[in-house]
Amino acid sequence: MSLITVGTMAFDAIETPFGKVDKIIGGSATYVAYAASNFIKPVQQISIIGNDFPENEINELKKRGVQMDGVEMVQDKKSFFWSGRYHLDMNSRDTLVTDLNVLEDFNPVVPDSYQGSEFLMLGNVMPKLQLSVINQLKKRPKLIVMDTMNFWMDVALDDLKEVIAKVDVLLVNDSEARQLSGEFSLVKAARKILSMGPSYLIIKKGEHGALLFHKNHVFFAPALPLEDVFDPTGAGDTFAGGFIGHLAKTKDISFDNMKTAIIVGSALASFCVEKFGPDRMKEITSKDIEERISEFVQLVNFDIDLV
Amino acid sequence: MSLITVGTMAFDAIETPFGKVDKIIGGSATYVAYAASNFIKPVQQISIIGNDFPENEINELKKRGVQMDGVEMVQDKKSFFWSGRYHLDMNSRDTLVTDLNVLEDFNPVVPDSYQGSEFLMLGNVMPKLQLSVINQLKKRPKLIVMDTMNFWMDVALDDLKEVIAKVDVLLVNDSEARQLSGEFSLVKAARKILSMGPSYLIIKKGEHGALLFHKNHVFFAPALPLEDVFDPTGAGDTFAGGFIGHLAKTKDISFDNMKTAIIVGSALASFCVEKFGPDRMKEITSKDIEERISEFVQLVNFDIDLV
Numbered sequence: 001m002s003l004i005t006v007g008t009m010a011f012d013a014i015e016t017p018f019g020k021v022d023k024i025i026g027g028s029a030t031y032v033a034y035a036a037s038n039f040i041k042p043v044q045q046i047s048i049i050g051n052d053f054p055e056n057e058i059n060e061l062k063k064r065g066v067q068m069d070g071v072e073m074v075q076d077k078k079s080f081f082w083s084g085r086y087h088l089d090m091n092s093r094d095t096l097v098t099d100l101n102v103l104e105d106f107n108p109v110v111p112d113s114y115q116g117s118e119f120l121m122l123g124n125v126m127p128k129l130q131l132s133v134i135n136q137l138k139k140r141p142k143l144i145v146m147d148t149m150n151f152w153m154d155v156a157l158d159d160l161k162e163v164i165a166k167v168d169v170l171l172v173n174d175s176e177a178r179q180l181s182g183e184f185s186l187v188k189a190a191r192k193i194l195s196m197g198p199s200y201l202i203i204k205k206g207e208h209g210a211l212l213f214h215k216n217h218v219f220f221a222p223a224l225p226l227e228d229v230f231d232p233t234g235a236g237d238t239f240a241g242g243f244i245g246h247l248a249k250t251k252d253i254s255f256d257n258m259k260t261a262i263i264v265g266s267a268l269a270s271f272c273v274e275k276f277g278p279d280r281m282k283e284i285t286s287k288d289i290e291e292r293i294s295e296f297v298q299l300v301n302f303d304i305d306l307v
Numbered sequence: 308m309s310l311i312t313v314g315t316m317a318f319d320a321i322e323t324p325f326g327k328v329d330k331i332i333g334g335s336a337t338y339v340a341y342a343a344s345n346f347i348k349p350v351q352q353i354s355i356i357g358n359d360f361p362e363n364e365i366n367e368l369k370k371r372g373v374q375m376d377g378v379e380m381v382q383d384k385k386s387f388f389w390s391g392r393y394h395l396d397m398n399s400r401d402t403l404v405t406d407l408n409v410l411e412d413f414n415p416v417v418p419d420s421y422q423g424s425e426f427l428m429l430g431n432v433m434p435k436l437q438l439s440v441i442n443q444l445k446k447r448p449k450l451i452v453m454d455t456m457n458f459w460m461d462v463a464l465d466d467l468k469e470v471i472a473k474v475d476v477l478l479v480n481d482s483e484a485r486q487l488s489g490e491f492s493l494v495k496a497a498r499k500i501l502s503m504g505p506s507y508l509i510i511k512k513g514e515h516g517a518l519l520f521h522k523n524h525v526f527f528a529p530a531l532p533l534e535d536v537f538d539p540t541g542a543g544d545t546f547a548g549g550f551i552g553h554l555a556k557t558k559d560i561s562f563d564n565m566k567t568a569i570i571v572g573s574a575l576a577s578f579c580v581e582k583f584g585p586d587r588m589k590e591i592t593s594k595d596i597e598e599r600i601s602e603f604v605q606l607v608n609f610d611i612d613l614v
């Protein structure tokens with residue numbers, strides 16, 4: 001059993017009300033890999049990096065069972081760089097700088113060694129690139145999960161819809177669900193989006209948790225109320241990595257197991273925000289994860305004996 | 308077993324993105340009474356109305372076991388009137404008109420027939436009035452639940468803190484919890500507020516659910532994702548009425564039963580928003596309530612077999 005992840009590996013500069021870092025490892029594929037590798041090996045990475053991406057960071061990921069055959073290294077360019085500043089509520093942020101650098105040349109190639117993988121996580125990149133990866137796979141994976149963002153709805157909606165029609169699970173946040181569907185009610189939005197192709201829709205609401213829609217079913221997972229949210233960067237990708245990592249580990253893609261996978265993803269994301277960048281993800285053990293998941297059980301557990 | 312509720316009985320004019328009504332019955336005590344009377348009789352109302360409050364509305368409440376001995380009727384004045392317009396997100400609203408009318412004279416008197424009641428719901432009125440009701444009770448109720456709002460934090464903070472120190476459960480929304488505590492993190496805010504006196508704190512987050520804090524425990528109840536939120540007016544009071552109504556019915560004020568009570572309150576509130584004013588609350592049956600509570604169980608129920 002293996003998992004292919006497609007996305008960025010990058011540098012971020014982050015400013016939150018609690019501090020700032022000038023240059024820290026980031027990118028959607030990095031966070032997905034850190035989260036998913038707690039559950040499944042190998043994680044088969046597809047990405048692109050420049051000459052400045054630190055070797056020790058690559059080695060750190062390799063030690064966790066992340067394969068780099070699909071990561072292109074461009075010798076004469078720098079890695080993708082993003083810089084942003086979070087508002088006090090941590091749910092909104094301003095992008096200060098976006099230096100595409102190597103990302104301008106990203107043309108993902110699926111190595112032969114990745115063929116036959118049963119799980120595919122399409123991180124948030126240009127829809128045409130997501131589609132290219134799907135088309136390169138000789139056998140359709142058992143489960144394709146796709147993340148995206150409002151930017152692609154603005155500039156590449158037709159491409160985006162073409163990819164959405166081919167995936168099993170779509171991940172968006174609440175405002176993206178509203179934009180994509182044209183519906184304000186998330187229940188109506190979900191119905192419209194499910195009619196575009198995917199069997200499952202996950203609407204992420206940040207500190208307000210996440211909703212999973214499937215046919216006429218809906219499941220809600222809360223976010224853990226935390227003392228401090230230090231840095232939300234990568235929380236969505238970490239959630240996605242935990243989600244698909246649990247599914248790949250258990251090889252069970254039923255609705256019931258997706259509910260558990262959402263709790264696992266939420267637990268992983270709750271660690272991610274405790275430190276800058278992926279720092280916290282490098283520390284946590286499987287015991288930490290189990291304990292955190294127990295906190296989620298406590299958080300929502302109630303008796304329904306209403307007599 | 309009986310329940311005293313203190314609050315307003317009023318007229319509202321409401322504008323939402325889905326429609327408007329010029330004059331409909333409202334007020335915190337009205338909504339609490341409609342919700343709580345599904346579970347407990349009598350509901351002993353303390354309020355004040357003008358000469359314009361419709362007799363058929365009074366009779367409707369009486370039929371549900373709501374006692375009116377504590378409701379003062381002022382012959383030469385009109386009832387309290389509030390008018391507001393909701394924004395598209397339904398979580399925020401502008402107040403257009405506030406005509407205090409009889410509310411200027413509100414000086415709640417606890418009738419002898421209400422003495423000995425074991426549950427007290429202090430709806431959102433001036434803190435001095437809430438305090439006066441507590442002081443008039445010859446025997447302290449088994450449970451005092453208090454609602455309030457940011458307005459009293461601005462203009463009567465010392466009085467408010469005096470009442471808060473005397474109650475068991477405080478209900479506020481997230482921005483009020485932040486204002487009252489001076490903490491942005493809701494976990495830190497809860498700790499500070501619990502140190503002010505109450506054993507339990509409920510932080511209402513509207514469509515994002517509600518959190519219950521007690522000592523080091525926290526419980527989260529989601530709001531039901533709805534096709535349409537038609538009119539959120541009274542949802543918070545309906546939640547409070549369902550919450551204390553369930554506790555009064557079961558006579559069990561343990562943390563575990565409070566969790567169930569929050570689910571019951573959330574279920575009641577999810578009906579309230581389906582029509583303008585308390586219209587939907589007049590229709591629902593105990594079968595409707597049971598079915599809605601089952602939907603909440605489905606919504607958050609997951610298997611945590613992580614092997």
